[in-house]
Amino acid sequence: MGQLNLNTVQKFYGTFEVLKGIELEVKNGEFVVFVGPSGCGKSTLLRMIAGLDETSSGDILIDGKRVNDLPPVKRGIAMVFQSYALYPHMTVFENIAFPLRVEKMPEEKLKAKVEHAARILHLDQRLQQKPGMLSGGQRQRVAIGRAIVREPKIFLFDEPLSNLDAALRADMRIELAKLHRQLQATMIYVTHDQVEAMTMADRIVVLNAGEIAQTGAPLELYHKPANIFVAGFIGNPKMNFLAVTCTAVSDAGVEVDYKGQAVVVPVRPHAGLVGRTLTLGVRPEHILLGAGDLSLSVTPTVIERLGAHTVAYAAIGGEGENYCAMLPGTVAIRPEEQVLTGIRAADCHLFDEAGIALERRVELTDIDMELLDPAAA
Amino acid sequence: MSQPALINRYRWYELVAIYVGIFVFLAFILAPFVEGFIVSLKPLSLLFSSPYKFWPENASFAAYFTMWESVPGFARYIFNSFFISTIVTAIVLILVIPAAYAFARFKFRGSGLLLGAFLAVNMFSGAVLLIPLFRLMRSFGVLNTYLAMIMPGVAFLIPSAIWLLRTYMMRIPRELDEAAFVDGASHFYTLRRVILPIAMPGITVVAITTFIGAYAQQFIYALTFNSKTEFMPLPVGLFAYFGRQEVIWNELMAASFVGIAPAVVVIFLLQRYLVSGLTAGAVKQ
Numbered sequence: 130m131g132q133l134n135l136n137t138v139q140k141f142y143g144t145f146e147v148l149k150g151i152e153l154e155v156k157n158g159e160f161v162v163f164v165g166p167s168g169c170g171k172s173t174l175l176r177m178i179a180g181l182d183e184t185s186s187g188d189i190l191i192d193g194k195r196v197n198d199l200p201p202v203k204r205g206i207a208m209v210f211q212s213y214a215l216y217p218h219m220t221v222f223e224n225i226a227f228p229l230r231v232e233k234m235p236e237e238k239l240k241a242k243v244e245h246a247a248r249i250l251h252l253d254q255r256l257q258q259k260p261g262m263l264s265g266g267q268r269q270r271v272a273i274g275r276a277i278v279r280e281p282k283i284f285l286f287d288e289p290l291s292n293l294d295a296a297l298r299a300d301m302r303i304e305l306a307k308l309h310r311q312l313q314a315t316m317i318y319v320t321h322d323q324v325e326a327m328t329m330a331d332r333i334v335v336l337n338a339g340e341i342a343q344t345g346a347p348l349e350l351y352h353k354p355a356n357i358f359v360a361g362f363i364g365n366p367k368m369n370f371l372a373v374t375c376t377a378v379s380d381a382g383v384e385v386d387y388k389g390q391a392v393v394v395p396v397r398p399h400a401g402l403v404g405r406t407l408t409l410g411v412r413p414e415h416i417l418l419g420a421g422d423l424s425l426s427v428t429p430t431v432i433e434r435l436g437a438h439t440v441a442y443a444a445i446g447g448e449g450e451n452y453c454a455m456l457p458g459t460v461a462i463r464p465e466e467q468v469l470t471g472i473r474a475a476d477c478h479l480f481d482e483a484g485i486a487l488e489r490r491v492e493l494t495d496i497d498m499e500l501l502d503p504a505a506a
Numbered sequence: 507m508s509q510p511a512l513i514n515r516y517r518w519y520e521l522v523a524i525y526v527g528i529f530v531f532l533a534f535i536l537a538p539f540v541e542g543f544i545v546s547l548k549p550l551s552l553l554f555s556s557p558y559k560f561w562p563e564n565a566s567f568a569a570y571f572t573m574w575e576s577v578p579g580f581a582r583y584i585f586n587s588f589f590i591s592t593i594v595t596a597i598v599l600i601l602v603i604p605a606a607y608a609f610a611r612f613k614f615r616g617s618g619l620l621l622g623a624f625l626a627v628n629m630f631s632g633a634v635l636l637i638p639l640f641r642l643m644r645s646f647g648v649l650n651t652y653l654a655m656i657m658p659g660v661a662f663l664i665p666s667a668i669w670l671l672r673t674y675m676m677r678i679p680r681e682l683d684e685a686a687f688v689d690g691a692s693h694f695y696t697l698r699r700v701i702l703p704i705a706m707p708g709i710t711v712v713a714i715t716t717f718i719g720a721y722a723q724q725f726i727y728a729l730t731f732n733s734k735t736e737f738m739p740l741p742v743g744l745f746a747y748f749g750r751q752e753v754i755w756n757e758l759m760a761a762s763f764v765g766i767a768p769a770v771v772v773i774f775l776l777q778r779y780l781v782s783g784l785t786a787g788a789v790k791q
Contacts, residue, residue, distance in 0.1 A: 180688075181688070206688070208684075208685070212681050214682050216682065232690060
């Protein structure tokens with residue numbers, strides 16, 4: 130079992146509130162990813178769950194038991210550090226065996242366990258080498274081996290892949306996903322890389338300035354971000370934001386005006402919107418070439434051709450913010466040549482003045498079904 | 507011939523300047539040793555011959571044999587020196603390793619103050635405190651024992667040893683401690699299984715400096731706190747070559763060289779632990 134509950138967990142450094150009352154439930158066997166910009170408190174939260182940092186107030190429960198005052202081992206967690214933290218003077222075998230040596234496990238049982246862990250991580254041939262002789266990916270696998278050998282209830286990963294190069298990172302991502310399926314253990318993973326979050330997580334927790342901005346499945350965050358922060362954080366390139374004015378509210382949605390063009394965005398309105406300035410968000414990959422429900426004529430300044438896609442950047446409105454469009458790879462556009470782009474009303478996100486999203490009228494099950502079933506696309 | 511890297515290439519006059527500089531400084535440092543060695547080879551009668559000859563005539567190692575006869579207790583003095591320094595080094599290491607670990611890793615009230623105080627203590631040499639130390643030794647009743655030379659030696663070498671080792675231990679990534687803590691290891695287990703092996707080069711440096719320090723400073727304590735011949739260390743023992751009529755210079759020099767030999771051997775033995783790159787692969791830097 131590996132059920133984790135956080136009840137209004139707070140962390141102060143002096144008078145500075147790093148974490149502002151985190152409420153979270155992680156179910157047994159779940160792969161949860163904490164993601165957020167640097168300084169948002171995600172690593173601190175992980176270290177508090179691990180027992181490396183003190184919890185200022187609130188309760189951390191593992192399997193219903195309050196563990197605030199327990200040392201890491203007694204909590205039943207294992208942690209993998211960003212820097213691997215391998216013991217350089219010990220062989221791979223001894224590194225993996227370290228937690229078992231601490232608990233004075235009999236030699237035979239220990240050997241069997243270490244070899245089992247090494248097999249899972251394809252380290253069988255490396256057991257007698259020292260960490261200095263291993264590549265970055267192998268070192269990280271040793272660090273993971275040291276975590277799994279103790280069979281903890283909860284695995285904690287602190288940006289474990291950020292020191293690897295891009296190709297290796299992609300490989301390790303797949304290996305970690307496999308490992309999770311194999312071990313069926315609860316895993317909590319901290320990263321600032323949204324690709325890691327989107328690809329591995331059952332559930333993503335987006336943190337911003339010490340608060341949970343949103344919790345949800347990867348596609349839920351993508352299609353129904355709860356606020357401007359999540360909308361801008363999830364998705365790459367970043368979502369475009371346009372300032373619009375609300376002109377009318379109807380059953381069909383909210384009618385907004387952008388520089389004389391009216392468009393009805395299918396979102397659930399709330400009272401008192403008319404006349405207010407709202408923010409319309411649209412993802413670069415949803416911008417089409419040619420006219421749409423909302424049409425913008427822009428002059429691209431930079432065009433990046435990535436093969437599969439072409440990313441075009443244009444300055445609009447003069448506020449210095451780039452308007453970014455992700456177009457098909459072979460699209461015929463050139464820098465400094467005006468081009469007409471369109472946005473479908475159904476693709477739009479709408480945020481009120483406080484930055485809170487007006488809920489889009491898309492059913493998540495529909496999104497998932499659509500994405501799972503190629504025929505519907 | 508392989509060219510050195512660009513950053514290591516010098517013009518001919520730069521090379522000349524570098525070697526001239528090296529020669530001048532080395533000459534200053536090594537000349538006394540050379541002169542001492544040459545004196546030890548000369549017969550006593552030729553030492554004050556005039557004109558002075560740098561290169562000895564009738565050079566022989568005779569003084570290295572006669573020295574044992576003119577001062578029969580000399581072997582004992584060498585042993586005493588060696589013994590005192592070894593015990594001092596051992597005690598300092600046993601005390602300093604956990605202390606340095608604590609200063610490097612834990613934040614506790616007064617740690618900065620304590621470290622500052624250690625540095626301040628370092629500024630007093632033992633010689634300044636001889637009289638209070640003498641009274642202390644007398645009331646403990648340890649005058650004229652090995653302890654009288656070991657205790658102040660340990661006390662005055664600990665501060666610099668703590669500073670040295672603390673700096674080294676601070677360079678060991680903290681994640682290693684945290685990883686061991688997460689795996690259930692206690693502080694002492696972590697110190698023994700993780701920190702100690704990694705800090706070996708630093709500990710070796712501390713051991714060498716402490717040993718040399720103990721070797722050098724025992725002179726003053728031996729002179730003041732000990733009057734028994736059998737406990738005399740080497741530097742005091744050398745005075746035995748100062749006769750009533752004359753100083754047996756050649757034997758004195760020979761004795762000096764023989765006396766430092768054990769220390770040199772120890773330092774060479776310790777030196778092989780001074781390997782760098784022991785932390786390779788611990789963390790990604």
